[in-house]
Amino acid sequence: MAYILHLETATKNCSVALAKDGELIAIREVAEMGYTHSEKLHVFIETVLEEAQITMQDLSAVAVSKGPGSYTGLRIGVSAAKGLCYALNIPLIALDTLEILARKITISDGIIIPMIDARRMECYTAIFNPNFETVRDIASQIIDAITFDTIEGNIHFIGDGAPKCKEILNQDRFKFHDDVIFPSAHEMINIAFHKYLNNDFVDVAYFEPFYLKEFMIGGK
16 A cells, blocks of 8 residues: 655645645645645645545655746745655655646647746657557757747647747647646656565655756746
């Protein structure tokens, strides 16, 4: 029996999910204009544990979204995850934020490009096929009218960086899923359970978030 706690704080969505053997038990999340993760995260953790009627000592592992994303959000989530793992002597599982976001939609053809806003016309992106396998690795990319001209077929854009690209990416093959904005701990569950079964853990002492870009004063 494996209870895994999932923390997703890489964007404005503060999301916490608890799963037992890869099945969702409880989830709490809120996306607000201001980053309130420091206020909400530990409350959400306590809430999902109470709903499941277990204690922290029952946890088998903690999974955390590793980035890229908000510097502050990632720092809060990873710090909480590392603290829990260290105190409880349980493993830490790190997941790619863009893959978590990509798994919020299902497509039968083309590719998925999750976009996390990184200021102006820049986005953190990656490319996934319909099976959520990586076609192109994570990059910080300036988006313009010809950015994706070398990619054939339908392209499905999701995430909080996608809306600002609509005006310049206006071909019919560009599909924008406006209702898919932020990654959620819900989509972490299957990935994390697979990693847990395969003992695919990171070192609690040395693990750091994947910021992709250096922190900028006045930035997120």
